[in-house]
Amino acid sequence: MIDYDQVLYADRYGLVQRAGIGRRGNLLVAIKNLFFTVFRFPECRSCEFLFFRSLVRGDYKNLLSDVASSVGSGERVIVEDYIRKSSKPALRAFWVVFKLLPRFFSFKADSFYERVFLYLRLCFYYRILAAVSKFEFGVLVLFADMQPTENLLAQYFRRKGKKTVTLQHGLYADYRDYPTVNVINYLHQPSEYFLAWGRDTAELICRSGDNRKVVICGKPSVAVSSPVKKAREEGKAEGLKYFTVVLDQNVFQEQNVEMLGLMVEYAKSKDLIMNVRYHPGNNRRFYADLCAGCVSDLDLDGSVFVVGHTSSLLHEMMVLGVPVFKFLSDIPCVTFPDDLVFDSIDDLRKVMGAARETDFRSLSNEYIAYFGDESLEKYGEFFSALKNDRAVALYERL
Known part of the structure; x- marks a missing residue:
C-alpha cells in the first residue's frame, strides 16, 4: 500500500503556514493547479535512467544536470520544470478525480475541508504520475523524494519493481523535536538508494530509518568559479x-x-x-x-x-x-x-x-566528501553498478 500520509505530509503542514489566505483561497489554489495546468515533458522514449525534479530552482537545475551528466546522453531522459498554466481545464483531471474517489479516506485529515484540499492535491500528483508512466525506463532517479510528487513516484514505481534512487539536495540538520516541515528530509525516504554528499548526512539518513541504503558520492559543483x-x-x-x-x-x-x-x-x-x-x-x-x-x-x-x-x-x-x-x-x-x-x-x-x-x-x-570530477566519477560508478545489478556492493552500512 502507498503511504498517502507521507505523500501529503508537506501539503498538510503547509496548510497551517497558508492560513492567511483562508479556506476558500487554499481550495481555489488547489483547484487551479489540478484543472488548469498542462505538463511539458520531453519526447517520450525508452531510457535506462529517468531523472525527475519537481523543485523549481536554478541551482537545483544545475545540480541535477551535473549528476545526470555522469551517465551517457543516450541512456537518460530528464523531466524538470514541466508545469505550465492553462486557460482551459484539463479533461483528464476530471477523470482522475472520479477514479481516485476510493482513496478519499486513505489519509489523515483534521477536518472535511482539509480532506478535500489534500484530495485535490493527491489528484494533481496522480496526473503527473500518469504522465511519467508513459516512459519506459529501468531506473528512476529522483531529485528529492521527500517532496509530494516525487514521494508518490518513488513509492509507486518501487512497488512496480523499478530501481529507485534519490539525491541529496542540501545539507540536512537533525531537528529532533523542533517543529519544522524539514524533518521530511531524513524521515521520508521511499527510494531504495540515497546518494549522499558526505558522511554527516549519510549517518543522519541511516539512523532515521531501517534498511537505508546510502552511497556517498559528493557534490559535483559547489560554487561558480570566478x-x-x-x-x-x-x-x-x-x-x-x-x-x-x-x-x-x-x-x-x-x-x-x-x-x-x-x-x-x-x-x-x-x-x-x-x-x-x-x-x-x-x-x-x-x-x-x-x-x-x-x-x-x-x-x-x-x-x-x-x-x-x-x-x-x-x-x-x-x-x-x-x-x-x-x-x-x-x-x-x-x-x-x-x-x-x-x-x-x-x-x-x-x-x-x-x-x-x-x-x-x-x-x-x-559534509562534502568529493567534488568536481571526483564526485562525477562516484556518481558514474554507482549508476553503472546499479544498471548491472552490482550496487549492493557500494552502499554503506553506517
Missing part, C-alpha cells in the same frame, strides 16, 4: 574587499535580521563592503533598509570570508577553502565546528583571529 577565486588560490587575496552574509529561508527571518544587524556594524568598523546572498524565497524589500549600502549576489568564492546561519552554502564554501563563520542561535542545524561560531562582533573578531591557520578544505570532508 577570477577572484583564482586569485585566492594564487595567494593574491590582498585585493579582496568584500565579505558575504548568506541569508536563510523565511522561517528563520528573526535570525536573518539579527545577523544582518551585527554584520552591518562590522562592515562599518572595518570599511569593508558587505555582499548579501539572499535565499531564493526571501522578500528582498523586507531587508531593504537593513541592507542599504550593501551589494548583493557577488560570487561567494570571491569573499574575504562568509557568514551564515544554517545555510549549507557555508559548508560548500569550506570545500573551496573560503573562511566561513556561523552565527549562533538555538535553531537546530548541520554540525559546525564550535570554534567557528560567534554571537557578537567581539566574538567574531576572536574566532576570526583564531582561525587564521585553519584548513577549511579539510574541515569540509565530513
Whole structure:
C-alpha cells in the first residue's frame, strides 16, 4: 500500500503556514493547479535512467544536470520544470478525480475541508504520475523524494519493481523535536538508494530509518568559479574587499535580521563592503533598509570570508577553502565546528583571529566528501553498478 500520509505530509503542514489566505483561497489554489495546468515533458522514449525534479530552482537545475551528466546522453531522459498554466481545464483531471474517489479516506485529515484540499492535491500528483508512466525506463532517479510528487513516484514505481534512487539536495540538520516541515528530509525516504554528499548526512539518513541504503558520492559543483577565486588560490587575496552574509529561508527571518544587524556594524568598523546572498524565497524589500549600502549576489568564492546561519552554502564554501563563520542561535542545524561560531562582533573578531591557520578544505570532508570530477566519477560508478545489478556492493552500512 502507498503511504498517502507521507505523500501529503508537506501539503498538510503547509496548510497551517497558508492560513492567511483562508479556506476558500487554499481550495481555489488547489483547484487551479489540478484543472488548469498542462505538463511539458520531453519526447517520450525508452531510457535506462529517468531523472525527475519537481523543485523549481536554478541551482537545483544545475545540480541535477551535473549528476545526470555522469551517465551517457543516450541512456537518460530528464523531466524538470514541466508545469505550465492553462486557460482551459484539463479533461483528464476530471477523470482522475472520479477514479481516485476510493482513496478519499486513505489519509489523515483534521477536518472535511482539509480532506478535500489534500484530495485535490493527491489528484494533481496522480496526473503527473500518469504522465511519467508513459516512459519506459529501468531506473528512476529522483531529485528529492521527500517532496509530494516525487514521494508518490518513488513509492509507486518501487512497488512496480523499478530501481529507485534519490539525491541529496542540501545539507540536512537533525531537528529532533523542533517543529519544522524539514524533518521530511531524513524521515521520508521511499527510494531504495540515497546518494549522499558526505558522511554527516549519510549517518543522519541511516539512523532515521531501517534498511537505508546510502552511497556517498559528493557534490559535483559547489560554487561558480570566478577570477577572484583564482586569485585566492594564487595567494593574491590582498585585493579582496568584500565579505558575504548568506541569508536563510523565511522561517528563520528573526535570525536573518539579527545577523544582518551585527554584520552591518562590522562592515562599518572595518570599511569593508558587505555582499548579501539572499535565499531564493526571501522578500528582498523586507531587508531593504537593513541592507542599504550593501551589494548583493557577488560570487561567494570571491569573499574575504562568509557568514551564515544554517545555510549549507557555508559548508560548500569550506570545500573551496573560503573562511566561513556561523552565527549562533538555538535553531537546530548541520554540525559546525564550535570554534567557528560567534554571537557578537567581539566574538567574531576572536574566532576570526583564531582561525587564521585553519584548513577549511579539510574541515569540509565530513559534509562534502568529493567534488568536481571526483564526485562525477562516484556518481558514474554507482549508476553503472546499479544498471548491472552490482550496487549492493557500494552502499554503506553506517
